[in-house]
Amino acid sequence: MSATDLIHRCILKRGQMARSALGPTLGLSSRSVKVAVDTLLERGDIAIAGYKASTGGRRSQILGAGLGPDARVAMGMIFRQDEIKILLLSSAGEVLVEEAIKGMPASWDELFCGRVCERVLHFRDKHVGSHMNLCGMGISSVLAFQAMVLPDAKWGDQLVSRLSSQLSVPVYRELLVRCVTLAEYLFSTNNKEPEMAYLSVMDHVEMGAVMGGRLLCSTEATRSSALGHFSIVPDGEACYCGGRGCLESYVSNPRVLDQVRSALDAGQDSSLKNIPRESLTMYDVMAQFVAGDALATEQMHRVVTRLIPALRAIQLLLSPRLIVLGGYLRHGGQPLIDLIQESFSADLPVQAMAARIRLGAPTHRQQEIGAAALALAYDLCSVS
Numbered sequence: 001m002s003a004t005d006l007i008h009r010c011i012l013k014r015g016q017m018a019r020s021a022l023g024p025t026l027g028l029s030s031r032s033v034k035v036a037v038d039t040l041l042e043r044g045d046i047a048i049a050g051y052k053a054s055t056g057g058r059r060s061q062i063l064g065a066g067l068g069p070d071a072r073v074a075m076g077m078i079f080r081q082d083e084i085k086i087l088l089l090s091s092a093g094e095v096l097v098e099e100a101i102k103g104m105p106a107s108w109d110e111l112f113c114g115r116v117c118e119r120v121l122h123f124r125d126k127h128v129g130s131h132m133n134l135c136g137m138g139i140s141s142v143l144a145f146q147a148m149v150l151p152d153a154k155w156g157d158q159l160v161s162r163l164s165s166q167l168s169v170p171v172y173r174e175l176l177v178r179c180v181t182l183a184e185y186l187f188s189t190n191n192k193e194p195e196m197a198y199l200s201v202m203d204h205v206e207m208g209a210v211m212g213g214r215l216l217c218s219t220e221a222t223r224s225s226a227l228g229h230f231s232i233v234p235d236g237e238a239c240y241c242g243g244r245g246c247l248e249s250y251v252s253n254p255r256v257l258d259q260v261r262s263a264l265d266a267g268q269d270s271s272l273k274n275i276p277r278e279s280l281t282m283y284d285v286m287a288q289f290v291a292g293d294a295l296a297t298e299q300m301h302r303v304v305t306r307l308i309p310a311l312r313a314i315q316l317l318l319s320p321r322l323i324v325l326g327g328y329l330r331h332g333g334q335p336l337i338d339l340i341q342e343s344f345s346a347d348l349p350v351q352a353m354a355a356r357i358r359l360g361a362p363t364h365r366q367q368e369i370g371a372a373a374l375a376l377a378y379d380l381c382s383v384s
């Protein structure tokens, strides 16, 4: 990490810091501190918040997070079944601070909605707000707030409007798959590809896309998961959506695990047999697939066969240069990329160029980062 990033992170984390303490705290030379602080001040990422009481010599500056029009930090929130994650993200995609709200209720009510608002306000005051007061600048010009995926539309709307009015900043609510797509696009360490699609396979099959460097617009929840109901087997199995032969019925997490369990029950040999059936997860299956286990390999071949028509449709409709695989697929390693790339290229008409395939980031981090990224992107106008 560069001295500039180290110092920026340190100041954001602590709230404020004496300039003279930066060198000793971070183990940096006074020359590097000077260059980095000057850069950060010029960019507006930090600001002079005050001065330390004089102890004889020159008074040391106290630095706080800058909230000038060019400073870019965004807050992201992600709602999961068991927790709400809040984090502060720099424009470089670095998570500066994060916090979790535990103890999610079975259903949302007025009380819980209020509790979430309080925690968000507290988070902001602790990590950003104090600098704002010290610097005397408004928050709304620099902080575009987060993206939300809420379990319940009614409380989602209420939380968005309450947060928006209490924080006096715009609050955006977004689909998780779009958040992750954007994070993969903005902050991936691989080459940035402005024509990309993101395909996530977990309990549902979802898709997001960036075209011409812009997140493809679709704010309706049903649209992003519609791909799961793309019929790949005419007159195939009946699906809960009312259709037949839907992709989701063949490749979803629960479906693949069911098949693995049945094969193990039928006595098929596999390293997976040592794991208790009820605690078996797709992470186990993917790990064994990468290790070359016969049963896991057979299952993944089956999954890939079903995925190819969907990938083909994505390629022919959107012509992405890159397809990023998410959900459990992101744990498939090079064997999965090879398997998909080979059948995918072979299956396309000659005039269509097959996208490069890569795996998504291996952690949940992209979801959280994506939420904040989306806020930044709204703020930076790269999302329409």
Ligand SMILES: [Zn+2]
Pocket: 228, 229, 230, 239, 240, 241, 242, 243, 244, 246, 248
């Ligand atoms: Zn369906």
